[in-house]
Amino acid sequence: SGREVRICPGRSDVGPEEAAVGSMYLDPTIYLNPEFATAEDLKRSMSIMGFTSREMTVLNGGGHAIGKAHQSKSGFEGPWTHAPTNLSNGFFKALWDNEWVETKSPMNRTQFTDAATGSLMMLHTDLEFKTDPEFMEFVKEYKEDNDLFLRDFAAAWEKLINADRFGCSRE
Numbered sequence: 083s084g085r086e087v088r089i090c091p092g093r094s095d096v097g098p099e100e101a102a103v104g105s106m107y108l109d110p111t112i113y114l115n116p117e118f119a120t121a122e123d124l125k126r127s128m129s130i131m132g133f134t135s136r137e138m139t140v141l142n143g144g145g146h147a148i149g150k151a152h153q154s155k156s157g158f159e160g161p162w163t164h165a166p167t168n169l170s171n172g173f174f175k176a177l178w179d180n181e182w183v184e185t186k187s188p189m190n191r192t193q194f195t196d197a198a199t200g201s202l203m204m205l206h207t208d209l210e211f212k213t214d215p216e217f218m219e220f221v222k223e224y225k226e227d228n229d230l231f232l233r234d235f236a237a238a239w240e241k242l243i244n245a246d247r248f249g250c251s252r253e
Contacts, residue, residue, distance in 0.1 A: 116158070116205040117192045121214035124207060131245070137238040139211055139220040144235040147173040151203060157189040160203030169232070174225035176202055177212050 114123050128138040148169055151158035163172035182194035182204050194209060196202040211217040224231040 114207065116156075116207040119207050119210070121210040121217060124210060125216075133238070133241070135216050136220050136234065137241065139217050140224065140231065140234045141238050141242060142208070142211060143171070143173040143177075143221075143224060143231065144169065144239065146208065147171070151187075151193075151205075153187055153189045157187060157191040158193050158203065158205065159187045159189075160193070160195070160201075162202060162204065162208070164202070169235075171224050171228045171231040174221050174231065177204060177208060178221055178225045182209060 114127055119127075124138060125135055128135070133141070146162040148163075148166055150161035150166055153159040163170075163176050165172055176196070180202065181197040183197050185193060185195045187193050187203075192206065194204045194206070196204075211221050224234075
């Protein structure tokens with residue numbers, strides 16, 4: 083069954099032009115290159131946005147549990163899980179349970195594929211969650227407990243989509 087996620091509608095006090103101008107002031111250090119950003123880069127980026135390492139881990143895993151990378155959008159290609167239409171802890175299982183081999187995407191960007199089937203992909207930044215001691219503990223928890231993953235993902239996603247929505251009651 084689905085979980086309820088409360089949202090606060092977008093701002094109605096500014097138009098698209100003013101919003102675009104305001105976006106120019108976003109901290110550029112939150113945007114990372116997935117081919118070489120480190121765990122420390124990830125932690126610093128999410129800290130700037132007010133997220134914890136646990137929230138960063140669950141948001142990355144949830145975002146990569148569904149869908150796939152598209153070379154036309156990102157330069158990377160392929161799904162992260164064997165069930166890319168289901169929101170589950172599948173990303174964490176795939177990340178933890180597989181050996182990852184460096185390869186190149188069709189756009190010549192560095193990514194990784196699973197050694198067993200060659201059908202899944204991971205980014206360098208995804209692998210940081212498996213090797214960093216702090217992130218690794220969260221990965222192990224989520225790969226073992228889908229309910230914990232879904233509960234934490236819903237809370238972190240709600241926090242993300244409602245960030246900077248001032249004056250909105252979410253009760």
